[in-house]
Amino acid sequence: MAKFLILVTSPHYDSDSAKSSYEFAKAAIEQNHEVLGIFFYQSGVSHANQFNAPLSDEPSASSLWQELATRYKVNLLVCATAASRRGIADKEEAKRMTFNGDNLSEHFTMSGLTEFSALSTQATRVVQF
Amino acid sequence: MSIAILHTTAPSSNPNGLEALDTAFAFANIEQQVGMFFIQDGVYQLLKGQQPEISGFKNHTKSYPALEFYDIEDIFVCTESLKERNLTSENLLLEATLMSPEQLASYLKPFDQVLRF
Numbered sequence: 173m174a175k176f177l178i179l180v181t182s183p184h185y186d187s188d189s190a191k192s193s194y195e196f197a198k199a200a201i202e203q204n205h206e207v208l209g210i211f212f213y214q215s216g217v218s219h220a221n222q223f224n225a226p227l228s229d230e231p232s233a234s235s236l237w238q239e240l241a242t243r244y245k246v247n248l249l250v251c252a253t254a255a256s257r258r259g260i261a262d263k264e265e266a267k268r269m270t271f272n273g274d275n276l277s278e279h280f281t282m283s284g285l286t287e288f289s290a291l292s293t294q295a296t297r298v299v300q301f
Numbered sequence: 302m303s304i305a306i307l308h309t310t311a312p313s314s315n316p317n318g319l320e321a322l323d324t325a326f327a328f329a330n331i332e333q334q335v336g337m338f339f340i341q342d343g344v345y346q347l348l349k350g351q352q353p354e355i356s357g358f359k360n361h362t363k364s365y366p367a368l369e370f371y372d373i374e375d376i377f378v379c380t381e382s383l384k385e386r387n388l389t390s391e392n393l394l395l396e397a398t399l400m401s402p403e404q405l406a407s408y409l410k411p412f413d414q415v416l417r418f
Contacts, residue, residue, distance in 0.1 A: 179416065214320050214418075254320065285327035293302045293333065298414045 174205045177295035179288070180216035184224060189216065189301040190233030194240055196299065201244050208295055209247035210240075211288045212280075216301075217255045220248070222277040234277060241279035249283035250276070303334040305412035308343030312362060313353050318346045319361035321418035329371035336375035336412055337368070338405060339397070343418075344382045347393045365395050379405055 178197055182189040197207050212219050224234050240246045250260065255276075262282050266274035276282065292298055306325050312318045325335050339347055351362050368376065376397040383389060383399070390399055400408065409415065 181418075213324075214316070253323070257316075285324055286330070289304075289324075289328045289331050289333060292304065292328070292414060293331070295414075298416070300416060 174200070174296045175208055175294060176200050176205055177208045177288075177291050177298045178210040179298060179300040180210060180212045180219060181214040181300060183215040184219040184221075184233040185226070186215075187301075190219060190236055191231065193299075193301040194236040196301070197240055197246060198244065201246075207244070207246050208291050209249050211249045211251070211283070211291070213251045213254050213285075213288070215258070217250055217258050217260050220250045220255065220260050220277050220280040222275050224277075237277065238279060248280045249287065250280050251288070252282045252284055255282065302414070303336065303412045304328050305336045305338055305409055305415045307415060307417045308337065308339045308346050309341045309417060311342040311345035312351065313356065313358055317418040319359065321416075322361055322364050324416060324418075325368070325373060326371055329373055334375075335371070335373045336377065336408075337373060338377045338379075338409065339382070340379040340402075340405065341382050342386075344378055344386060344388060347378065347395065347397065348388075349392055349394045362394065368395070377405055377408060 178193050180189050180193055184190050200207055219233055219237060226232050237248060241248055260276060261271055261274050262276040263274045306321050308321055310317045328335050353360050378397045378399050379402060380399045381402050
């Protein structure tokens with residue numbers, strides 16, 4: 173059985189990374205592999221923005237992530253530095269920066285490259301989307 | 302554990318170079334073996350004398366010499382990519398091992414993980 177760590181570096185709307193990585197994680201779990209987490213880095217941090225609101229007849233990356241987190245208990249980790257650079261802030265960061273509001277989606281956790289590299293050492297496979 | 306970091310894009314048009322370096326340093330900090338591969342437009346990352354500050358960009362290429370302090374010594378550059386862009390090792394800002402695409406492929410093979418930037 174493999175231990176997968178998934179890295180998402182492409183954006184939520186301008187690529188198919190949400191669908192691909194969701195399908196991949198789901199398939200891995202259903203085949204009894206372990207998914208250590210999904211780590212969002214570079215443009216991939218846009219997946220964690222709770223203000224993403226595609227048109228009603230379009231697929232929603234956010235609902236896929238919420239399902240993955242609630243139904244399959246997968247950790248959704250966001251690189252805090254990459255997130256700051258791209259306007260994603262959790263409650264703490266929004267307060268520190270005196271922003272009017274925070275926008276980190278539910279079930280996503282701020283993390284960092286240190287955690288990503290540590291998780292990589294436990295993984296048998298790292299897959300990038 | 303060993304990790305290969307592939308640079309495939311030129312600097313100044315996107316933050317890949319900077320964010321790939323941050324990743325390399327994070328892995329080196331927890332004492333993992335890091336290899337860096339510069340292929341395709343990624344060879345532009347290593348050009349001497351870059352001054353992105355002029356256009357208001359951060360010059361992350363100043364951090365390449367710091368790889369040595371992190372014990373990152375496996376630095377490979379694709380000769381084919383250099384030739385296609387009319388560049389030679391003379392143009393590069395650090396000591397790197399030049400390799401053909403075939404050699405690069407065989408050097409990449411033993412790495413446990415590969416990340417592409």
